[in-house]
Amino acid sequence: MSKKYEVVIVGAGISGAALAYELARYTDIKSICILEKYEGVGTLNTLGKANSQTIHFGDIETNYTLAKASITKQTAKMVEKYCLQYNLENEVIFSHQKMALGVGDKEVEFMLERYEEFKELFPNLQVWDKEHLKTIEPRLVFDENGDERPETIVGVGSQGEWTTVDYKKLADHMIENAKKQDDTTVDLFLNSQVTDIEKLENGFVIKTKDKTIEADFVVVNAGAHSLYLAHQMGYGHEYSCLPVAGSFYMTNQKILNGKVYMVQNPKLPFAALHGDPDILENGLTRFGPTALVLPKLERFKSGTYKDFWTTLRFDKKIVKIFIDLLKDSDIRNYIFRNFLFEIPFINKKLFVRDAKKIIPALRVDEIEYAQGFGGVRPQVLNKKEEKLMLGEASINTGEGIVFNMTPSPGATSCLGNAKRDVINVTKYLNKNFDFKKFEDELVEENIPQSAIDANEQKQYVSKIREEIKAHEEEYYQNINDGQELPSYWNKPYSPWRNKRDHWAF
Numbered sequence: 327m328s329k330k331y332e333v334v335i336v337g338a339g340i341s342g343a344a345l346a347y348e349l350a351r352y353t354d355i356k357s358i359c360i361l362e363k364y365e366g367v368g369t370l371n372t373l374g375k376a377n378s379q380t381i382h383f384g385d386i387e388t389n390y391t392l393a394k395a396s397i398t399k400q401t402a403k404m405v406e407k408y409c410l411q412y413n414l415e416n417e418v419i420f421s422h423q424k425m426a427l428g429v430g431d432k433e434v435e436f437m438l439e440r441y442e443e444f445k446e447l448f449p450n451l452q453v454w455d456k457e458h459l460k461t462i463e464p465r466l467v468f469d470e471n472g473d474e475r476p477e478t479i480v481g482v483g484s485q486g487e488w489t490t491v492d493y494k495k496l497a498d499h500m501i502e503n504a505k506k507q508d509d510t511t512v513d514l515f516l517n518s519q520v521t522d523i524e525k526l527e528n529g530f531v532i533k534t535k536d537k538t539i540e541a542d543f544v545v546v547n548a549g550a551h552s553l554y555l556a557h558q559m560g561y562g563h564e565y566s567c568l569p570v571a572g573s574f575y576m577t578n579q580k581i582l583n584g585k586v587y588m589v590q591n592p593k594l595p596f597a598a599l600h601g602d603p604d605i606l607e608n609g610l611t612r613f614g615p616t617a618l619v620l621p622k623l624e625r626f627k628s629g630t631y632k633d634f635w636t637t638l639r640f641d642k643k644i645v646k647i648f649i650d651l652l653k654d655s656d657i658r659n660y661i662f663r664n665f666l667f668e669i670p671f672i673n674k675k676l677f678v679r680d681a682k683k684i685i686p687a688l689r690v691d692e693i694e695y696a697q698g699f700g701g702v703r704p705q706v707l708n709k710k711e712e713k714l715m716l717g718e719a720s721i722n723t724g725e726g727i728v729f730n731m732t733p734s735p736g737a738t739s740c741l742g743n744a745k746r747d748v749i750n751v752t753k754y755l756n757k758n759f760d761f762k763k764f765e766d767e768l769v770e771e772n773i774p775q776s777a778i779d780a781n782e783q784k785q786y787v788s789k790i791r792e793e794i795k796a797h798e799e800e801y802y803q804n805i806n807d808g809q810e811l812p813s814y815w816n817k818p819y820s821p822w823r824n825k826r827d828h829w830a831f
């Protein structure tokens with residue numbers, strides 16, 4: 327006879343683990359089962375080698391609006407609060423300095439305006455000019471000859487915050503913790519790939535190769551395979567999955583002290599290149615991720631090519647979405663460049679050219695393609711609206727089964743997404759969610775007071791603006807002289823001074 331649980335979770339990545347923890351700790355649900363395809367918890371995108379290990383609060387992610395950042399900050403804080411509550415400092419959660427770097431007058435002005443807009447939500451944000459950057463992150467400032475890079479730069483960031491998480495360790499901790507909660511049974515079955523889910527009149531039957539399990543409610547947190555299983559059951563046919571692989575490059579020594587993000591082109595759906603100290607590699611700097619569409623749903627695992635085609639559901643609408651994306655020259659160049667980043671022999675040189683925007687003196691012999699690092703972001707295509715969806719997607723059927731797809735920053739938002747599902751599950755099963763306990767333990771009440779000297783910050787901002795004004799005057803002088811520099815605004819970083827066609831492909 328098959329065993330019956332109140333809730334079955336498919337997938338033991340960070341999303342499945344966070345949901346198991348919240349159901350066990352904050353609800354009166356008595357039996358939970360987690361079914362995981364592979365031999366361990368978090369072996370796909372949740373693995374520290376697969377993702378950038380960042381907690382995305384929205385302060386240095388320049389594509390986030392203030393409204394989006396205020397939501398992201400709340401869910402990101404849940405991860406922080408979980409880790410601090412269980413004393414996981416320097417084992418699961420780590421602190422580095424972090425910043426978004428503006429390069430060239432246009433980006434610098436953008437960063438300064440963004441700082442004004444965001445400083446209330448992030449009271450610890452600071453503005454760092456070139457002089458200050460020399461002391462905290464010197465490799466951002468000097469070129470190959472040891473000279474200062476010529477263009478204006480600014481770092482807007484903070485120090486002393488929790489920035490970095492080993493999400494695999496966090497997932498392990500959450501599942502073990504879920505098992506320890508009183509009055510709830512939590513069973514984890516590894517090597518248990520769900521092959522079929524069947525809807526009954528009351529509940530579901532879930533099949534793996536050697537098990538048949540019943541459930542009142544099912545949450546599928548299987549990454550790209552969530553949509554695969556949804557389609558198999560006849561749900562979500564208006565969506566397709568585009569697996570966008572991300573790879574990394576590793577330096578052979580520590581060249582950054584903290585996280586350095588760049589100003590992101592809002593049209594490009596994936597995080598711009600950034601440099602991060604890797605917590606699994608003793609702080610060596612990891613650059614990336616790149617973005618390349620791969621015809622498979624899982625990285626570094628065999629198979630899943632067929633699953634890709636099944637989940638893509640290729641048709642005229644997909645062609646139209648692709649054509650629309652490729653019409654945009656920024657997106658076209660980005661896709662082409664990222665394709666070249668995967669080709670041996672030329673990839674390193676090309677990548678270094680891009681990464682020089684962060685580290686002007688970066689040399690090809692300082693980095694290597696990080697073999698075995700990287701993952702797949704299951705980006706969702708909405709066929710009804712004929713567009714690529716940028717964030718996460720969740721199909722709540724209203725019939726006792728939910729399917730979640732979680733591209734970046736899905737690890738950061740694991741506890742926030744789980745809360746949404748806990749509300750759905752408890753409502754559907756007529757169970758209780760201890761909202762107060764959840765808020766007390768995981769939601770940050772008091773915004774920390776700023777320790778930053780506001781006057782000093784104002785001085786930095788005006789000094790940098792004066793520098794920009796001087797550059798503008800020089801630029802218009804050049805136009806008047808008949809020596810227009812057309813690439814100035816579009817490519818406002820150092821290479822234009824010497825090689826105007828540096829970025830052309």
Ligand SMILES: Cc1cc2nc3c(=O)[nH]c(=O)nc-3n(C[C@H](O)[C@H](O)[C@H](O)COP(=O)(O)OP(=O)(O)OC[C@H]3O[C@@H](n4cnc5c(N)ncnc54)[C@H](O)[C@@H]3O)c2cc1C
Pocket residue numbers: 336337338339340341342361362363364367368369370371372373376377378379380381382518519520521547548549550551552571572573615700701702703731732733734735736737738739
């Ligand atoms: C290059 C890259 C960089 C990223 N950087 C960040 C970052 O810095 N910060 C951040 O917050 N996010 C980041 N992300 C996103 C983040 O890694 C994901 O959002 C997160 O790992 C998703 O977790 P998940 O549990 O939903 O999916 P996954 O981690 O993919 O887990 C899904 C699980 O389901 C299992 N599964 C699949 N099919 C079945 C089945 N049929 N039966 C049973 N089990 C099944 C899989 O084996 C797997 O264990 C990054 C992603 C990539 C690719």
